[in-house]
Amino acid sequence: MEEVTCCVCHCPVGADAKRIGGRCFCEYHYAKATQERPSVWRAGLLQILGLIAFVLVVELVVGLTDLTLDGWSLLIAGIVLALVPALLWLLFFYRQDRLEPEPKGAVVGVFVLGALLAQAVGIPLVEQVFDVRRWLPISTWSHIIGSILVVGFTQEFLKYAAVRYSIYPTLEFDERVDGVVYGTAAGLGYATMLNLRYVVDSGGVNLQAGVMRIVVTALAQASFAGLSGYFLGRAKFEDEPVWWLPGGVSLAALLNGLFTYLRGEITTTGLTLSGGGVNPWPGLILAALVAGATFALVFYLIRRANRLTLAGANAKGPVTSERGV
Amino acid sequence: MIASKTTPRRDRWADWAVILVVVAALGLGFLLRENTLYSYSSFAVGDGDISGCVPANWLREYGDDPLLQARDPRSGAFNTKLVLRTRPLAPEMEPILALQSLAMERADAVNAFRALETDQVAVGGRTAIQRTFTYVQADRNPYLDRLPVVVKGVDVVLQDAGRVILVTYLASVDTFDRDYRYFRDFVESIAF
Numbered sequence: 394m395e396e397v398t399c400c401v402c403h404c405p406v407g408a409d410a411k412r413i414g415g416r417c418f419c420e421y422h423y424a425k426a427t428q429e430r431p432s433v434w435r436a437g438l439l440q441i442l443g444l445i446a447f448v449l450v451v452e453l454v455v456g457l458t459d460l461t462l463d464g465w466s467l468l469i470a471g472i473v474l475a476l477v478p479a480l481l482w483l484l485f486f487y488r489q490d491r492l493e494p495e496p497k498g499a500v501v502g503v504f505v506l507g508a509l510l511a512q513a514v515g516i517p518l519v520e521q522v523f524d525v526r527r528w529l530p531i532s533t534w535s536h537i538i539g540s541i542l543v544v545g546f547t548q549e550f551l552k553y554a555a556v557r558y559s560i561y562p563t564l565e566f567d568e569r570v571d572g573v574v575y576g577t578a579a580g581l582g583y584a585t586m587l588n589l590r591y592v593v594d595s596g597g598v599n600l601q602a603g604v605m606r607i608v609v610t611a612l613a614q615a616s617f618a619g620l621s622g623y624f625l626g627r628a629k630f631e632d633e634p635v636w637w638l639p640g641g642v643s644l645a646a647l648l649n650g651l652f653t654y655l656r657g658e659i660t661t662t663g664l665t666l667s668g669g670g671v672n673p674w675p676g677l678i679l680a681a682l683v684a685g686a687t688f689a690l691v692f693y694l695i696r697r698a699n700r701l702t703l704a705g706a707n708a709k710g711p712v713t714s715e716r717g718v
Numbered sequence: 719m720i721a722s723k724t725t726p727r728r729d730r731w732a733d734w735a736v737i738l739v740v741v742a743a744l745g746l747g748f749l750l751r752e753n754t755l756y757s758y759s760s761f762a763v764g765d766g767d768i769s770g771c772v773p774a775n776w777l778r779e780y781g782d783d784p785l786l787q788a789r790d791p792r793s794g795a796f797n798t799k800l801v802l803r804t805r806p807l808a809p810e811m812e813p814i815l816a817l818q819s820l821a822m823e824r825a826d827a828v829n830a831f832r833a834l835e836t837d838q839v840a841v842g843g844r845t846a847i848q849r850t851f852t853y854v855q856a857d858r859n860p861y862l863d864r865l866p867v868v869v870k871g872v873d874v875v876l877q878d879a880g881r882v883i884l885v886t887y888l889a890s891v892d893t894f895d896r897d898y899r900y901f902r903d904f905v906e907s908i909a910f
Contacts, residue, residue: 523747523748523751524751525751527755527792528751528754528755530792531754531755531775531792532754535750535754538750539747539750539751539754541743542743542744542746542747542750543743543744543747543750543751546739546740546743546744546747547740547744550736550740553736557733557736628729628732632728633732634728635728635731635732635735636732636735637732638732638733638735638736639732639735639736639738639739642736642739642740643739643743646743
């Protein structure tokens with residue numbers, strides 16, 4: 394008879410080991426896998442509120458002081474703005490997660506990996522190989538479908554890969570909610586690189602419009618990566634079908650593509666005698682709503698899965714085979 | 719323990735399934751790109767005796783000279799253009815004379831015109847003459863804060879009974895190679 398081992402630490406466990414789906418767990422990792430981590434959700438909520446506050450502060454400071462920067466000072470200000478969303482999240486996350494913090498090296502490593510994959514693969518593929526700016530706006534359908542197939546799938550796969558092929562097989566990934574934590578880190582890494590490229594390629598940005606774009610990108614990339622991270626978290630600790638992970642990446646890509654299209658549509662204004670072009674506020678509102686809704690949904694689903702697991706364990710003893718949503 | 723054996727195998731399948739789905743999505747994205755960028759619609763000019771295909775998303779203008787001008791409104795400061803015109807030419811005259819006449823017209827009309835190279839090319843089984851040239855497009859409005867554009871172009875002359883058909887491709891030097899495919903498809907589609 395084959396030896397039964399814990400699916401996380403691979404330590405031998407008895408035949409009466411706790412299980413979720415078809416996977417066996419030692420006592421320690423069973424408790425970890427089903428652990429509630431309200432700190433993660435508080436950090437996510439604070440991140441959304443903090444970023445909106447950050448936008449308002451920059452708008453207020455620039456509006457009241459009539460601050461004008463140019464040359465290097467504008468470029469440096471843009472780079473600082475591009476780094477703020479990731480720093481805010483790390484600050485909130487580690488402030489909230491003081492009791493059982495994720496290893497900083499692992500979180501920062503996934504963040505850096507997300508950024509490197511964006512720079513080395515994602516941005517060249519989307520902007521140079523597919524050259525999306527040239528053909529996406531030609532028609533509504535090409536914009537929507539192209540945003541999903543090219544922009545959405547490229548970005549979501551790279552963020553998924555940053556988690557799946559680094560931290561996911563290790564002992565540090567030992568809770569369902571870790572998928573969301575590391576997915577968010579990869580998403581913020583990807584967003585930070587997109588924002589840095591935007592700032593550097595433009596030689597600095599208009600602070601008021603730039604901060605809005607930076608925050609919208611960070612919120613969107615973090616929430617979609619958090620969503621595919623949820624699927625990763627469930628895949629590691631439960632016996633999900635083969636379509637589960639492709640389904641998660643596809644769902645994140647679908648939302649990413651739709652968001653990319655909608656953001657372009659709602660922020661573009663018609664030309665009038667007084668000017669026209671872009672109004673970034675609707676984009677910020679959309680991004681905050683999408684991020685809030687995504688995190689709330691993922692929070693609900695993970696809590697539900699944890700409760701179903703624990704209820705099943707209490708009702709039936711060690712062997713459980715329930716499946717939540 | 720069946721579960722412990724099947725689960726890692728299922729994980730591997732899931733990994734491959736993700737890669738397969740992403741590759742399929744990018745493949746479909748590439749097809750969509752090709753279909754969006756390189757879809758063509760047909761045209762007929764000169765009492766219907768010259769026909770062909772022109773990029774579907776480009777703006778078209780018809781007239782007497784040129785017979786057709788199509789331009790890509792999304793191609794930046796200088797819109798990539800395809801131009802079709804005819805010139806009468808006696809059968810005993812060399813078609814290159816038509817190119818030289820066109821070069822003289824351009825030299826008067828634009829800045830820094832230079833003819834680069836002249837070659838013989840095959841177009842749809844016929845031999846044609848092709849000349850590459852360049853010039854600088856500068857807006858005459860002195861208050862427009864835009865740099866002049868270096869334009870690169872190609873003329874192809876196709877010989878017909880008593881006339882030549884001149885096909886011109888004009889693009890910014892930065893987008894010349896990228897958009898050359900439109901010109902090649904346009905020239906190869908022309909029937910007369």
